[in-house]
Amino acid sequence: MKENPQETTHFGYQTVDKEKKVSLVGGVFDSVAAKYDVMNDVMSFGIHRLWKRQTIDSSAARKGQRILDLAGGTGDLAARFSRIVGPEGQVVLADINASMLEVGRTKLQDMGIVGNVDYVQANAEELPFPDDHFDVITIAFGLRNVTDKDKALRSMLRVLKPGGRLLVLEFSKPEQELLNQAYDFYSFNILPQMGGLIANDKESYQYLAESIRMHPDQETLKNLMQAAGFENVDYQNMTGGIVALHRGFKF
Template identity: 60%
Template sequence: MKSKHDKKHITTHFGYSTVLKSEKTLMVADIFHSVAKKYDLMNDLMSFGLHRIWKRTSIRYSGVRCGQTVLDLAGGTGDLTAKISRLVGNDGRVILTDINDSMLKVGRDKLRNLGIINNVSYIQANAEQLPFSDNTFDCIIISFGLRNVTEIEQALNAMYRVLKPGGRLLILEFSTPYLFNPLKKAYYLYSFYVLPCIGKMIAKDARSYRYLAESIRIHPNQEELKSMMSDAGFKIIEYFNMSGGIVALHRGYKFLI
């Protein structure tokens, strides 16, 4: 008979449910297969367009420059890649990765329709097992993807490994709001009741957006994520709250020891 300690090591959260770690990746993949074609529209609707401001802010804090090599991790439909490709120019490179082939296909088609071809590559990859050599990237950005990772610590270690010394990691993710109580209650009501309704009407999928709300609530808060980045080896870690802490941008650097 397995002990409670053993069970803890083989199970994880999927929203508010407890599932086997071996199953979570497939369950997350199923969600994003379902919403891929409506993903961009739903982002605009459910954030009232604020996700565009959050992403532009992330790019500004990234310090990406011409000629650099950047990993857009869990980059989905390529919003950040589109902006980064212009910053790195023809002498730079952006690798757009996602674990979900449906999301990656939507992103590739969108970027090619925008004429973004020469400096972008597409690789289906798991954030926990990045298929890149050590010290490859000047910058890694992961936007609204970390909370879907099964082993966050393992993914942070993988990101640290593939960053060049002096490189930086930026994590844009839903976080813990510091709104005063009436606004906080309104935010949670919106997340748990309105979002699934919008998902049902637009994407024909209430379940996926119910998972979204649940995954946000159990994701590490600002200080917890900062501590996890420190444990992975990152230095000079800071975070920037946006929209009252509904979203936070974490930034950390890899330095030679």
Template identity: 60%
Template sequence: MNDQKTTHFGFSEVPASEKAKMVKAVFDSVAGKYDIMNDLMSLGIHRIWKRIALQLSHVRAGEKVLDLAGGTGDMTSLFQKRVGPNGRVILSDINAEMLKRGRDRLIDEGVVDNVGYAQIDAEKLPFPDNHFDCVCIAFGLRNVTHKEEALRSIHRVLKPGGRAIILEFSEAQGDLFKKAYDLYSFKVLPMLGKFIANDADSYKYLAESIRMHPNQEKLKQMMLEAGFERCEYFNLTHGVVAVHRGYKV
């Protein structure tokens, strides 16, 4: 059992037992403008990042996929087309409001046959061992309180030969690019949050949570320690985002 008493919430130190509640409040606040803000923040590039993660997942027709912290369903929408009518994708999120919006969106798109929904905690996945061919968590791991527990849980529910795909903000590469990225993150992003979502604080948290997330090499090492093999990562947009992939053998 993890005996960690405190953890980070952005740059603040908070009781570990309180972080999930605080993250929930952030996403309750931004859920209504989440998709619009994603497009604005990344100039639409997040859609390319997600398609690259899909390609790196090697998901095939008929497979079972768990989309963890799936929010409004971007990755689920991509995966369900790939697995086809004989496959299955579970859209999951710990946040009920985000999950509801994802479910409503997919139903509106006519996606009803090969997708299920679950409100779950990534640290305690309620699925049998060796159950999924792929588990994907896109832009969600940095919000998990005990990341090591989540990685072990993901490893447990994967079938032998199954893949974990982690798409997450990471450490930008290059001094000049880092300076420009910091300016954008800490000045422009909260301003966008204020004007579009009426919530500057949540987007300030977003920028801080990215800086506190393990960098590429550290996350790769955490995956190895959780039992994954053949772990590797792929930097996108100068390392602003990275896709990590690991296999259960």
């Protein structure tokens, strides 16, 4: 019987049934959750902090706003947003993975951040929030792990207020071929070894490297956001295009 392409998707370089991808990705993040922050610093040489700072700056978040940090993991963005919106505002740290969400909850509570942050286990494709609810939505290094990106983007648009903005921070396509070659070598030869040494999990970081390569490039993601209904979509390359910050509005 001929395989129905609508029922399969990518898990790294593998082709898997769509219904299996969520559990496979879940297994990856269950495995890496405890060492996630350490590996982020090691993998990016700390530069991920600058990428996230630019995301915060581009959000134009203000006191009293309601913000969704989707696929928020260990809460780097949520912690900063909590301070910006203050006690009158609300931050929702949402992640599909319970292990990552628990690491984020513990981390923020240890930082003394309580009161204006809620923690919700949620699938980006079917967000459990009302229409027109959030002023800002961010998703940092999470969209590439979503099974149906089109459905997820439409779900984000639905819960975003008119005038609100979505910010997608994600690994992307380096602008220069020499940088692209060097990045490939690093991703497939060094990164999995780091994962094995630091997180005792070489396989998960092999998947993460593959998932980056399978993610849409800058222009393709821009087109996906526009097709989902976002307007004035643009993007900013950072670190030579290794990472791109996409921004779109709901009007």
